[in-house]
Amino acid sequence: MSEDKRSLFEDLMSPRPDNNSQCKVHTIMSEMDDKDREAFAKAIDMVKADKGQGRSRTYSASWLTSVLKKHGHIISTSTVLRHVTGACSCE
Numbered sequence: 001m002s003e004d005k006r007s008l009f010e011d012l013m014s015p016r017p018d019n020n021s022q023c024k025v026h027t028i029m030s031e032m033d034d035k036d037r038e039a040f041a042k043a044i045d046m047v048k049a050d051k052g053q054g055r056s057r058t059y060s061a062s063w064l065t066s067v068l069k070k071h072g073h074i075i076s077t078s079t080v081l082r083h084v085t086g087a088c089s090c091e
């Protein structure tokens, strides 16, 4: 998961990647089609709304991460968690 994993699209869209650019979750969302993006936004809301702890959680950042990985999006749970908790630079 080093810099050379960035896609051509990402490089073109972020000439200054260190300048507090939008997080990887946002990048992945921008690559989705409208239907997937809508579903993903809903999933993020579900993760935010799920107040369960540990294994009692149905929707979690680690679940979301594993779904993304399954579909070829390489991202870490901490990045997803940062986005879900609003600690990233997206909003």
Ligand SMILES: [Zn+2]
Binding pocket: 022, 023, 024, 025, 026, 082, 083, 088, 089, 090, 091
């Ligand atoms: Zn974000």
